[in-house]
Amino acid sequence: MTRLSREILLPHLTAHVLDRGLGGASLRPLAKAAGTSDRMLIYHFGSKDALMAEILGAIAADLSRRLDAAIPARAAVSLAALADQVVAVARSPDLSPHFRIWLDILAGGQNAPMAGLILDGFLAWLTCRLPDDVADPEGAAAALLALIEGTLVLDAAGRGALADAARRRLLGTPG
């Protein structure tokens, strides 16, 4: 039977990736963080690619869970308020590592198909959180998506205040 199974290893692995980034995700450090050996990681997951897929999937699921918990559907009163809520959550210490990984995935380049699917999911998530009275929900969700991603980029460069000003100018002040 399994004594140190995937399910037990995965939380430590995702935690390590979340605070070291994709760059530091090589087998031996990952194994040490999870209390195993590189040997066993390959044994349990088959290959490094499969390992990373599992880790990234777990991170995505975790992100999704936390977003759902933080922002219920149809609670926002305006586009500006929804955008600010999402940005605030994304900037929280719990979730900012997830978005750093997101940038890592985007920069990787060959993950474009997966990145597109993730974006589609996020777009749908945004769509069912739009205020009821919004006109052109598709356009509105796309606008939020672009602005939020732009905010993430500016945050990564230490220019979050600029992003806040941008959202205020384009969506008005929330509330």
Place this chain on the structure above:
Amino acid sequence: MTRLSREILLPHLTAHVLDRGLGGASLRPLAKAAGTSDRMLIYHFGSKDALMAEILGAIAADLSRRLDAAIPARAAVSLAALADQVVAVARSPDLSPHFRIWLDILAGGQNAPMAGLILDGFLAWLTCRLPDDVADPEGAAAALLALIEGTLVLDAAGRGALADAARRRLLGTPG
């Protein structure tokens, strides 16, 4: 005297980084692309870090030159038009590699200070290209910056059309 100096090597090195990304920027491939050896790259530039600094500087200068050439100051008739011009240029085959590198830098993480300075430069560049009649130039430039960066992210994920819809919704149709 110098037979294969930095100035002669740099264009080949930047070209190689532009089409392989930061990930593939290790000494031996770079050297082969430039027609030298890793040994000589270290000889000329001192260390890999110094090499990369020089290459990234050259790429930034090239990007800036091309942007200036493509979009003169004060030629845009509206925010939407300016945004679309910049996005069109950024998507052109000549410049899209530069922005792929930009994402690479952002994801790297420890380059946040340099990334901030680059963004500041781009913000200033945008500011002096705003239409004359725009209200709140600072806010307008920040809005364009955030939207353009968001567009780059969506492009990287193969969702450029979404970004176009977002800009149309937030800035109106250009022209």
Place this chain on the structure above:
DNA sequence: CCTTTATTGTAGCATGCGCTACATTCTCGC
């Protein structure tokens, strides 16, 4: 010409990478 300095080649080091071969221990069903 001849010394001195700049430039280049060859070979290699130490480290880290993903992964594997082989042997061992552990656990569980019988």
Place this chain on the structure above:
DNA sequence: GCGAGAATGTAGCGCATGCTACAATAAAGG
């Protein structure tokens, strides 16, 4: 208890990385 298979340890392979030691060549100035 015992055999079978799951789980783990040890050691190492082949490759790539940044970088260096040492020696050879080329060029330039006296």
